Amino acid sequence: EAQVTQNPRYLITVTGKKLTVTCSQNMNHEYMSWYRQDPGLGLRQIYYSMNVEVTDKGDVPEGYKVSRKEKRNFPLILESPSPNQTSLYFCASSLQGRGFHGYTFGSGTRLTVV
Amino acid sequence: DQQVKQNSPSLSVQEGRISILNCDYTNSMFDYFLWYKKYPAEGPTFLISISSIKDKNEDGRFTVFLNKSAKHLSLHIVPSQPGDSAVYFCAASERDDMRFGAGTRLTVKP
Numbered sequence: 001e002a003q004v005t006q007n008p009r010y011l012i013t014v015t016g017k018k019l020t021v022t023c024s025q026n027m028n029h030e031y032m033s034w035y036r037q038d039p040g041l042g043l044r045q046i047y048y049s050m051n052v053e054v055t056d057k058g059d060v061p062e063g064y065k066v067s068r069k070e071k072r073n074f075p076l077i078l079e080s081p082s083p084n085q086t087s088l089y090f091c092a093s094s095l096q097g098r099g100f101h102g103y104t105f106g107s108g109t110r111l112t113v114v
Numbered sequence: 115d116q117q118v119k120q121n122s123p124s125l126s127v128q129e130g131r132i133s134i135l136n137c138d139y140t141n142s143m144f145d146y147f148l149w150y151k152k153y154p155a156e157g158p159t160f161l162i163s164i165s166s167i168k169d170k171n172e173d174g175r176f177t178v179f180l181n182k183s184a185k186h187l188s189l190h191i192v193p194s195q196p197g198d199s200a201v202y203f204c205a206a207s208e209r210d211d212m213r214f215g216a217g218t219r220l221t222v223k224p
Contacts, residue, residue, distance in 0.1 A: 004157070031210070035214075040123075040216050041116075041216060042116075042118075042120075042203060042214040042215050042216040042217055043158070043203065043205075043214035044214075045211075045212070048210070050210065090157050090158070092157075101160075101163070102148055102150070102160025102161075102163060103158075103160065103212070104160070105150075105157030105158045105159070106157050107155070107156055107157050108155070108156070108157050
């Protein structure tokens, strides 16, 4: 089944404790992206990657890191999480960055930083 | 700076009637517009899209209309079904940049 898999689904952590949210897709998509969803703000892009070893900042990259060493994986790293990073996170992939065919999203990771 | 706006946080319609979800945008360089549907505890799923060179695209019960002069698009669902109850996100893309609206929660009552 073609899908984007995120782990974990839920995570509660403490301020300053490094964490990684994994994202993997099995569709051989070139484009991958991370979004966060906050009430009233919709989905805001954190980072995106056009292909292996190519990553770029989105609208809200502060406090996040990403890497794209393999085509299928695009982990999101929070080096020192803070409470304002409490949010619902989605990983997405697409054949290309162009939006016409839409993105395939993962099921989301709900992160709480206390 | 929200380039894509969905001004109605929620909408409630009766089963069998038409649902109309609206979206406004500010960037005239957007070349594709999309609608996504999101159920609780799931990621958004792509529903329908339209190119900026068209004014209408239809897929079954779902039709998207684009009015470029007004920078406005809408999603029509006819007839609405209880299973359509979800949050709908409008999105617009320019090259590799896709912007999302805040979403509209649609409730279809039996």
